Amino acid sequence: MKTGQTNIDTDWAWSAYQPEQPQDWTQRQVAHFYRRCGLGANPEMLKAGLQKSPVELAVGQISNRQESAQVEQESATLARSVLATADAKNLPAWWTHRLLNTSVPLQEKMTLFWHGHFATGAEKVKDAQLMFDQNQILREYALGNFGRLVHEISQDPAMLLYLDSASNRKVHPNENFAREIMELFVLGEGNYSETDIRELARCFTGWEIRRDRFYFNRFQHDFDEKTIFSHSGKFTGEEGVDLVLEHPAGPEFIVGKLIQFFIADEGLQDPQLIKPLAQKFRNSGLEVGPLLETMLASNLFYSEYAQGRKIRSPVDFAVGFLNSLEGSTNLLELNKGLDEIGQRLFYPPNVKGWEGGRIWINSSTLLARTNLMQSLLKRDETRFGQGSLSEYCKSHGVTTTKEAVDWFAELLLAVPLNDHKQSEIVQRCEMIDGSYETKLKNLLGLIVSLPEYQLA
Amino acid sequence: MTTCHSPLFKTVIVVVLTALFGLEVQIEVRAGDAARFFPATTIVYAEVDQPAGLIDKAQQNPQISHLVGELKSIPAARKAIEGKDFQKFQFALKVVEAKLGQKWPEALSSLTHHGISFGVDPVSDGVAILMQAKETESLDKITSSLLEMVEQDAKSKGNDPPFERLDYREAKVFKADNFGFATWKNWLLIANKSDVGRSILDALIDDSQKGLASAENFQNASKSRTENAIAWVYVDIDAARAAKPEEKIYSNRADDPGGEFLLGGLYSAFHETPYLTGELLPIDNGLKLRFSVPFDRSSISEERVHFFGPDGKGTASTPIRVPGNLLTVSFYRDLSQMYQRAGDLFDEKANDDLAKADVGLSTLFSGRNFADEVLSGISPQMQFVIARQTFAEDKPIPSIKLPGFALVAELKDPKASRKEFRRNFINAIGFFNIVGAMNGQPQLEIDFESIEGGELVTTNMVPEVDQKPDTEARINYNFSPSIAFSDNLMIISTTSELAEAVATSKERLSIEPAEDSGDVQNTAMLLSVKELVRLVVDNRQHLISQNMLKEGHTQEEAETEIDSLVKFGRLLKNSRAALSTSETTLEFTLEVEINSEKSPRE
Structure with missing residues (x-):
């Protein structure tokens, strides 16, 4: 993670954003909120969001952790079907269906965050059920207590299999999980020593996976005294995790990652900026909800330091597009496309997860992004509001290509489109032979290929 | 609005065709003369001799009425009928009927009374459809009514008339951007290219006795035509092979064991055969599709004895x-x-x-x-x-x-x-x-x-x-x-x-002992549609889930599609297929039976 110093006033930064005039609270800001706290918003969500204040919007998303009964039922049905095939390759389509239909977008977005944070790949784990179970843990604790989540993940079969820690004997402690929990999951680099890792690994001896379940083999546990972060005792694995969670560096590490995920890819990693939130996080007992409540309703979140300061991840790019226009498509094919542009759900590249930021974009992925959108728009299965794009536009009072450019830009782009580009897009679309539907699809294809659309 | 449900529509086509034709229909069939009007270079030719008879029979048959009722009760069909597009189509149809002063099936019957022919000519890159109406008056009335409607519609939208009116010899020609049609006496010709259109009109007006009908391959192929065939198709494989010799089907090699096991014999046949014929035949409560190619089983190559057996009599x-x-x-x-x-x-x-x-x-x-x-x-x-x-x-x-x-x-x-x-x-x-x-x-x-x-x-x-x-x-x-x-x-x-x-x-x-004709079945297949439907029902929930993920459908849409598939399937009964050889032919047949029981259920 990049560090940096800013001259941002921290009091101002984390104070709740209060628009001075009602007209200062715009649809563009609501769209910004949903791009970051979910995966885009459709016109109805934007309209409803505009009726709330920034704080109400954030609190509403954080307190709403109960998925709608319909989505839960459909998701469970799809999961049964996908798991029946015992093939983890179908899991990404299952999750994408949930991302497209969820009534609790922030919870799903945070599940996505934790999936990248506690990266576990189905390529190695292979077992679809274990990957699914881990995903459910991430969802359950997505906005809950970070400490509890770390404890759950520590004994999660998928994670332990992924880190080659399915058996851990006292004569030869496996250091993989001990290293990752410090370096990647809780503290970040430079906040522990190699001795701490070795001693923590001894705490985890006897932790095994048997028949796909966590099992404590007391005959393989090292019951002798260990010393971690200058604390000595006959620590168990659970106590070892607690010691890591109590380390002062932990909250700053997590807050820094959340700022990068929700506010800006770069430039906001000043320790002074992070400190107040890290303190709040520690004081709350590592509750994620209150931390996000402050972050997502803050002046900084709605400021120029945040708007358009993130590169869309592949999931933001494609699923966000469909969500904004109430789209649906062949989800198996969509996920193949996501893989090609660098983000295959359930298959992170390594234990560090997806690095994100500028890494998402290079000459090859940029071309692949355009191709993905073109194929998405050409597919027979792709529909908008369960119908054609022209019908969808018409149902929202958009009847000309000029109106369509304005409307799509408002819905999809994080930064405004200048007049020259707008008229150029309209002109190019008018020159295309074909039906109004074809023109609209071409127009939409052009908009989502713009550099502006790559920004969140 | 739902998108095109391809598996469903395929099933619909099979069911409707089976229903329409599989009714012990006794139709007076005469070998169509229209082949003489198509160019000798025509590579694909098909004809339905008396569609009018079929339409009339279908309208009068109680079994068809029952089947139409069943089809209408299928969720996807019901949804489509209630949809805006179908309502618009119904309205347009009523306008047409009012203009014609007769119901659309009657008009269609009249328009196609003496047969429909279809041909593809690779030389002109042309595709043509030729119909012979009951009489000149009925043809003129239908074409002028439809033309008037189309032109009025274009005018109301501020567009130019879609058809340019021309005369060619004694025929009236109506030319649009990508296709045109012409009428001469009681004949209606629709073609995509002027060259093929002119060639057919010339042959018609001059009452040509040559054209495709004089081609040797076609003449040989016509001999194998069954008397009661509802539709008949001819493909000039010699010409197709000469045009694209690199196509895998003509290579005489499957190149992999799976392909060789299933299709090795067909590779042999297509490597040499001059033509292929196909015909649609009525059978009890169903339809039979038969494809046939000339085949000399006494001279099967050594490398395909494993497929056809010694002397081609492997059974x-x-x-x-x-x-x-x-x-x-x-x-x-x-x-x-x-x-x-x-x-x-x-x-x-x-x-x-x-x-x-x-x-x-x-x-x-x-x-x-x-x-x-x-x-x-x-x-x-x-x-x-x-x-x-x-x-x-x-x-x-x-x-x-x-x-x-x-x-x-x-x-x-x-x-x-x-x-x-x-x-x-x-x-x-x-x-x-x-x-x-x-x-x-x-x-x-x-x-x-x-x-x-x-x-x-x-x-x-x-x-x-x-x-x-x-x-x-x-x-x-x-x-x-x-x-x-x-x-x-x-x-x-x-x-x-x-x-x-x-x-x-x-x-x-x-x-089974070889038939008197010497025909033996090299491959035989039996399919129970009833059991297939049961299997779909067993896996209904899984199929619905897959449909949601693959088609992007809502749960309700997916349920409708799968349930419609089941209901369509219940309209069919059994299917049989066979690959047979005789001394002179290699034949593939496919039979489909419809379920004539009322409201078929498991």
Whole structure:
């Protein structure tokens, strides 16, 4: 993670954003909120969001952790079907269906965050059920207590299999999980020593996976005294995790990652900026909800330091597009496309997860992004509001290509489109032979290929 | 709005065609004369001689009314009927009917009274449809009414008239951007290219006796036409092959064992045949589709004897039937010969793969040569059987319910071969258990049982220690690989139930004597649509989920589509297919029967 110093006033930064005039609270800001706290918003969500204040919007998303009964039922049905095939390759389509239909977008977005944070790949784990179970843990604790989540993940079969820690004997402690929990999951680099890792690994001896379940083999546990972060005792694995969670560096590490995920890819990693939130996080007992409540309703979140300061991840790019226009498509094919542009759900590249930021974009992925959108728009299965794009536009009072450019830009782009580009897009679309539907699809294809659309 | 549901529409087409034509329709068929109007270079030609008769019969037949009623009650059809597009179409149809002063089916019947022909001419890149109406007046009335409507519509939208009116000799021509049509007396011609249009109009007006009808291939093909064929199609393979000799179908090589097993004989046929004919025939409660190519079975090449048998008379045995039988395909294929001729039949990669496989297989069979000593012990008559399986309630029931698959083969020397196959089956199960245990898969328990005239070696998936009764178990629980021996039969099956059903069946592989004509069936297939529908019903929830993920449908839309598929399926009964040879032809036939019972249910 990049560090940096800013001259941002921290009091101002984390104070709740209060628009001075009602007209200062715009649809563009609501769209910004949903791009970051979910995966885009459709016109109805934007309209409803505009009726709330920034704080109400954030609190509403954080307190709403109960998925709608319909989505839960459909998701469970799809999961049964996908798991029946015992093939983890179908899991990404299952999750994408949930991302497209969820009534609790922030919870799903945070599940996505934790999936990248506690990266576990189905390529190695292979077992679809274990990957699914881990995903459910991430969802359950997505906005809950970070400490509890770390404890759950520590004994999660998928994670332990992924880190080659399915058996851990006292004569030869496996250091993989001990290293990752410090370096990647809780503290970040430079906040522990190699001795701490070795001693923590001894705490985890006897932790095994048997028949796909966590099992404590007391005959393989090292019951002798260990010393971690200058604390000595006959620590168990659970106590070892607690010691890591109590380390002062932990909250700053997590807050820094959340700022990068929700506010800006770069430039906001000043320790002074992070400190107040890290303190709040520690004081709350590592509750994620209150931390996000402050972050997502803050002046900084709605400021120029945040708007358009993130590169869309592949999931933001494609699923966000469909969500904004109430789209649906062949989800198996969509996920193949996501893989090609660098983000295959359930298959992170390594234990560090997806690095994100500028890494998402290079000459090859940029071309692949355009191709993905073109194929998405050409597919027979792709529909908008369960119908054609022209019908969808018409149902929202958009009847000309000029109106369509304005409307799509408002819905999809994080930064405004200048007049020259707008008229150029309209002109190019008018020159295309074909039906109004074809023109609209071409127009939409052009908009989502713009550099502006790559920004969140 | 829903998008096009391709599997559903395919089913609709089959059902409607079957319903329309499969009614013991006695139609006066005369070989169409229209071929003489099409260019001699026409590569594809098709004709329906008396569609009017079919339309009239369909309108009068109570079975059709019943079927239409059933079709309308299907969820997808009901939704489409209630939809805006269909309502618009109905409105437009009413306007047309008002202008014509007659119902649309009557108009259509009148328009096509003496037949419809269709042709593709590669020289002009032209496609043409030729119809002969009942009389000139009715044709003029229909075309002028439709033209008037189209022109009024264009005018109301501020567009130019879509058709340019021209005269060509005595014909009236109406030309649009990408196609045109012409009328002459009671003939209506629609074509995409001026050249092909002119050529056909000239032939019509000059009453040509030549054209395609004078081509030698066509004349030979016409001789094989059945009297009561509803529709007939001719394809000039000589011309098609000359145009695209690089096409795989003409290469005489499948290049891979799977393709050779299934289609090797067809590669032989298409490598040499001058033409192909196809016809649609009415049968009791259904339709028969027959494709035929000239074929000299006395001169089959050595490398395809494995497919057609000596002198081309290799005959498949009568397809086996077992409870829950979904599909049985019976083949004549001499695997040993095919394996030995691999060098001539397959490409380098396939041969390399076979060589690798040969090493493993020879090891498995105790060093015996796989082709010479193992496959040669199996008779060329073999069958592939698929049947729905039942699941015991006290055992894990898989969420996805697969049918059982079995390969049934006849052993030339059962006494010698049984032990060998039994031992290798047991070895394979042991190997599977070791690999499965390494990957956390459930284990297979092996069991032996004697039956009359043979034995069963079955397996069962062992439930996990703490496994509770489960109706959503993993897909693995569909499998209980088994081998059975009964008299001279060997059955290798994915389920013990199917192995036992075939082994204890009273039916035995039997070969029907060749017909008087000398025709023999090389491949025969039986499909029970009823069992197929049951399988779809068994897996309804899974199919709905897959539809949601693949089509992007809502749950309601997916349910409608799958339920419609089931309902359509229930309108069909059985299907049979066969690949047969005679002294002079190679023929593929497909028969489909409709279910004429009212409101068919399981």
